[in-house]
Amino acid sequence: MDVISVRRWLADGLLAAVLLVFGLVTTRFAAQNQPGATPLDTVSDVLIAVAAAALAVRRRWPVVTLAVVTAATTAYLNGDYAYGSIMFCFLVAVYTVAAELPLRPAAVFAGAALVAVSVHAFVPFDGDPGIAGLAPAAAWVVVPFAVGATVRLSREATARARLDAARRIADDERLRVAQEVHDVVGHGLAAINMQAEIALHLLHRKPEQTEAALTAISRTSKQGLDELRATLVAVRRGYDRTPMPGLGQLPALRERLADAGLPVFLTIDGTPPEVLPGVVDLAAYRIVQEALTNVLRHAGAANAEVTIRYGTETVELEVTDTGIGGAPSHHGTGIAGMRERATALGGELTAGPLPGRGFRVHAVLPVAGS
Structure with missing residues (x-):
């Protein structure tokens, strides 16, 4: 009991x-x-x-x-x-x-x-x-019955509200997991695909350089699997127990993309806060990661530049490239996922082609109160 x-x-x-x-x-x-x-x-x-x-x-x-x-x-x-x-x-x-x-x-x-x-x-x-005796008897039944029925209906409404809230939380959690897996796996597969194309291109012309591309594929796949494993562990246990990626890992991300054939220039403007809220740090990293993954997938031969500006109340992210530009695809989920990450924190994100060539992703994430 x-x-x-x-x-x-x-x-x-x-x-x-x-x-x-x-x-x-x-x-x-x-x-x-x-x-x-x-x-x-x-x-x-x-x-x-x-x-x-x-x-x-x-x-x-x-x-x-x-x-x-x-x-x-x-x-x-x-x-x-x-x-x-x-x-x-x-x-x-x-x-x-x-x-x-x-x-x-x-x-x-x-x-x-x-x-x-x-x-x-x-x-x-x-x-x-004694007809007059019926009224008191009826009152002793009708009044408590009405009160009890009201209490039951209120209790059922509260239970339904809790069930609906639990379902919304579960749906949000599934979307969050899907977004995390999309960002981790999508980035790794894009880099591996680029290296595989390089390896196939060099296989007959410069076979001695194929080894470098295959080595990059092996390294990228291992890193992607490690990060996916860490993400799934974090989903099972909660973010408080497992360290998640943050802006401090951008240099490692830049190296992986360089191995995949995308030069990335990183600029830090301002002084990072002593403690950046974990949800902001993760969202900022994922936005930059997804933006660079899109460059790798769609921009063609290009360079990318990442600028991080730390303010007193916000973190500003800007990712630009020198690729072919053009309007974003309406079929993908990358930009929509980045925008959802930003708006979930009370921030905003814009994405669009630059004049002439190139593409720009710009996000502002609030730090205070996150």
Whole structure:
């Protein structure tokens, strides 16, 4: 039995005990104001005790609890005892059924309970029916039933909201994983593809230079696999436990791209903060990585220049190249992924061709509050 179940049992047991003592004590005061009622005796005390004790299992067996409390209350009322605290037990039982069961079966059980406790209004059967007694009996059913049904609907709405939130978080996590894998694998495969083309081109003309291209392929694939493995470990454990790529690894990225045939010039403007938020550092690195991967894929023979500008509240990234330029493709996900990374942090990203030749990716990421 878990902690929540234990707490519920204890709470219901305490409620039953309180209503038992309350019923036995206060009913005697109520009887003093109802001189026409049957004097309280052992039978009345037993009925009050049974109704109160049944509430100890009200959330475990709500229908059984309502049946026992209704039977005890009906017998009590038909005995013409004074109206008293036993009605609070009946109220709690009706509320519990409405709060714990679906609306339709709860309404059926509550209706049956109403019929049962209303019998006393027609006793004795050879006399005039006490129609006036139906209104109080109905109130003891309708009011707690309405409250219980409202509580149940509110609880279900809260559960649905939590489920929807969990689904959104899971969807966001899947998109994040997909973006990470896309950036890692896409970059590595683009570099390997470029080196493979170089190797095929040199295979017959300059076979002695093919070894360098194959070595670069081997090195790039190993680095890509290591980074993919680190990314998947980070996804399983969380970013706080596994170091993720950041702007400090741009020199290594530049070397890998140089091996793949893309010269990259790196410029740092300003002083990096002592501690750059991890999400900003990772997003900045991935944006630069994806931008350079696009240069490698689409720009043809080109050089690239990366400029990092550190401000007091932002990090500014600019990647330009001297390639063929042109409008970005609408079929790829690279630019869209970069823009999503930027906007998720409250920043912005623009990408487009430069006048004449070349392409430019520019992003501004806020540092404060990340």
